[in-house]
Every structure is written in structure tokens, then in C-alpha cells.
Amino acid sequence: MRQTMQHIKHLLGEQGHSWTRARSAVLTVLTTVPSPLRAEEIHRTVRSSGINLSSVYRALRLFETLNIVRRVELGGAARYELADDYRHHHHHLVCDACGRIDDVATCPVEAADLTRQIRKRTGFAVRSHVLELFGLCRSCRRDGR
Amino acid sequence: MRQTMQHIKHLLGEQGHSWTRARSAVLTVLTTVPSPLRAEEIHRTVRSSGINLSSVYRALRLFETLNIVRRVELGGAARYELADDYRHHHHHLVCDACGRIDDVATCPVEAADLTRQIRKRTGFAVRSHVLELFGLCRSCRRDGR
DNA sequence: TTGATTTTGCAAATCATTTGCAATATATGC
DNA sequence: GCATATATTGCAAATGATTTGCAAAATCAA
Ligand SMILES: [Mn+2]
Ligand SMILES: [Mn+2]
Ligand SMILES: [Zn+2]
Ligand SMILES: [Zn+2]
Numbered sequence: 001m002r003q004t005m006q007h008i009k010h011l012l013g014e015q016g017h018s019w020t021r022a023r024s025a026v027l028t029v030l031t032t033v034p035s036p037l038r039a040e041e042i043h044r045t046v047r048s049s050g051i052n053l054s055s056v057y058r059a060l061r062l063f064e065t066l067n068i069v070r071r072v073e074l075g076g077a078a079r080y081e082l083a084d085d086y087r088h089h090h091h092h093l094v095c096d097a098c099g100r101i102d103d104v105a106t107c108p109v110e111a112a113d114l115t116r117q118i119r120k121r122t123g124f125a126v127r128s129h130v131l132e133l134f135g136l137c138r139s140c141r142r143d144g145r
Numbered sequence: 146m147r148q149t150m151q152h153i154k155h156l157l158g159e160q161g162h163s164w165t166r167a168r169s170a171v172l173t174v175l176t177t178v179p180s181p182l183r184a185e186e187i188h189r190t191v192r193s194s195g196i197n198l199s200s201v202y203r204a205l206r207l208f209e210t211l212n213i214v215r216r217v218e219l220g221g222a223a224r225y226e227l228a229d230d231y232r233h234h235h236h237h238l239v240c241d242a243c244g245r246i247d248d249v250a251t252c253p254v255e256a257a258d259l260t261r262q263i264r265k266r267t268g269f270a271v272r273s274h275v276l277e278l279f280g281l282c283r284s285c286r287r288d289g290r
Numbered sequence: 291t292t293g294a295t296t297t298t299g300c301a302a303a304t305c306a307t308t309t310g311c312a313a314t315a316t317a318t319g320c
Numbered sequence: 321g322c323a324t325a326t327a328t329t330g331c332a333a334a335t336g337a338t339t340t341g342c343a344a345a346a347t348c349a350a
Binding site: 203 | 336337338339340346347348
Binding site for chain 4: 008017018020021022023050051052053054055056
């Protein structure tokens with residue numbers, strides 16, 4: 001999305017970071033593909049532009065600290081997707097059989113106001129949470145796996 | 146807990162696995178310490194018995210597949226704790242400042258009956274979920290970090 | 291106790307990710 | 321645009337966590 005790219009480019013400038021081919025390319029992939037991708041998957045689509053895997057990792061790391069991208073851990077290599085500031089806060093349904101990953105907008109942590117409950121009960125101030133749901137997607141279920 | 150150890154020993158036998166010094170030692174640690182531990186931390190307390198780090202990893206892997214232990218991913222090395230069959234289903238509060246890890250019994254996924262809702266809406270059959278909460282524990286909050 | 295079967299210690303391999311460094315690209319002020 | 325100070329990159333080597341091959345040692349069932 002052009003809007004998002006422009007905004008992020010500007011943000012990088014403000015923070016004293018350059019707008020480089022590598023960063024731009026990685027970001028293009030992430031704004032294009034909705035599911036969380038591995039560094040290696042991102043690299044596969046930008047390597048033709050002569051961009052090194054290390055640079056992909058470096059770009060992702062920078063984006064993560066700037067809250068542009070968030071890391072998603074689903075077992076194995078980490079995955080990355082645009083952060084909540086650019087896409088609705090959401091969680092994932094991961095199919096154990098075929099590996100398909102879908103978004104779920106429903107957040108039970110927000111729905112239950114869990115953050116407030118925990119703060120009241122324990123004094124712990126929740127600032128973020130990780131929630132991932134695993135199971136079988138409709139079609140794998142049909143295939144009786 | 147003696148009860149738990151006996152039960153697991155019996156379970157291993159049933160499934161054709163031996164009851165070995167390494168497995169017994171790892172299990173003793175896990176039934177003793179309530180917070181999720183890293184392989185290396187477990188090893189530190191059993192190395193004196195001449196047990197190798199590889200064996201700790203192998204024991205943990207076996208226990209995981211037998212649903213005796215569950216892996217907890219909180220960033221960095223994986224951690225392991227007794228599985229839900231032996232301890233209440235629960236999640237964690239991880240303090241970003243001091244690293245303290247507490248259990249939370251409240252499960253918003255169960256509370257919201259999210260599994261059923263998702264199945265109805267999307268056909269996806271949720272079988273398990275991962276939820277970890279990050280923030281500042283009461284005392285780190287007081288210290289104003 | 292014994293022989294068949296598992297498991298272990300150890301070292302080397304693997305996998306994801308990070309890092310040092312010299313070469314290259316980007317930004318900024320002419 | 322052009323020069324140049326600074327930031328970034330490619331590449332290869334390092335790292336940290338976890339896994340693996342294999343011969344030796346432990347466990348198990350008879
Ligand atoms: Mn997503
Ligand atoms: Mn726990
Ligand atoms: Zn949420
Ligand atoms: Zn739960």
C-alpha cells in the first residue's frame with residue numbers, strides 16, 4: 001500500500017535512518033503479502049535485486065525496533081508481518097497439517113479486559129501479549145487428518 | 146511430587162521407553178521447580194550426576210511427544226514445564242524488566258469459548274493455543290523502569 | 291545372568307540469526 | 321550535479337540453540 005510505504009519512509013527519515021533499496025524491498029513484500037513471512041521467504045523474493053539475506057535480517061530488526069514490523073513465533077524460524085499500527089491487532093490460526101496461517105481478529109485478551117483484571121489482582125502491568133491458535137483448518141479436517 | 150513421578154514412570158514403561166537416570170533426573174527437576182526452565186538450566190542441576198546436555202534435550206523431546214512436558218517459548222531458548230495433564234492449564238506473566246515469570250490461571254480463550262466461536266465462524270478446529278503476557282511486574286513498576 | 295534393545299556421552303553437524311569489515315550506497319551542503 | 325561524511329551492504333565467518341552419528345554403557349525381559 002503506497003500510503004503505508006510513504007508513511008514509513010518518512011518515519012525512517014525522521015529517526016535518522018536511510019531509505020535504502022533493501023529496506024524498501026523488504027517493506028514492499030510485507031505490505032503485499034498478508035501472512036507472516038520468514039526472513040528466508042522474504043529474501044527469496046528480493047534476492048533477484050541483489051539483496052543479501054543479512055540485509056533482510058538487518059532490515060527486519062530495524063523495523064521491529066521502530067514498531068513497523070512485529071515478529072511472530074510459530075515454531076521454527078521467526079516470521080514477520082506489519083505491526084499493529086499498520087494492521088489491526090490480531091492473532092493467528094495455524095493449521096498443524098498443511099501449515100496454512102489465517103488471521104483472527106477476535107482478541108479474547110481485549111474482550112475479557114484481561115489486562116485490567118490482572119493489574120487489579122496481581123499488580124502486574126501487561127503491555128503486550130502473544131496468542132497463537134493451533135489446530136486443523138476446514139479443508140484438512142475434511143480430509144480426515 | 147512422588148505421585149506424578151510414579152505415574153510417568155509407569156507411562157513410559159507402557160509405551161516401551163526405559164526409565165533411566167537421565168529421564169528421572171530431568172523429571173525430578175521439572176516436578177520440583179514450578180517455573181518453566183531452559184534445557185541448560187535443567188542441565189546445570191543434573192550435570193553433577195554425570196548427565197549430558199544432549200540427554201537433557203533428548204529427554205525433554207521425548208516427554209514433549211508423550212505430553213508429559215510442554216515447551217514454552219518466551220524469546221531466546223525454549224523453556225519446559227510439566228504439561229497441562231499434570232498442572233492446571235495456565236499462561237504466563239513475563240516481566241520485561243527483571244525476567245520474572247509467574248503463572249496466570251485465567252485463560253481468556255476458555256473464558257470466551259473462543260474455540261467454539263472460531264469453529265462456527267471459520268470451520269477451523271482449534272486444538273491448542275499459546276498465550277503469553279508481557280509487561281512489568283509490580284516491583285519493577287514501583288522501581289519506575 | 292545374559293543377550294537383545296535402548297539410551298547415553300561426546301564430538302561434530304545443523305539451523306537460524308548475528309557480526310566484523312572493507313566496499314558501496316545514501317544523504318546533505320555546496 | 322558533485323563532493324564527502326555517514327550509514328548501509330555483501331560476504332564470510334561467528335554464534336547460540338538444538339540435533340545427530342556412533343561406539344560404549346545402561347536398561348530390560350527372560
Ligand atoms: Mn497476521
Ligand atoms: Mn507455568
Ligand atoms: Zn490480542
Ligand atoms: Zn489458555
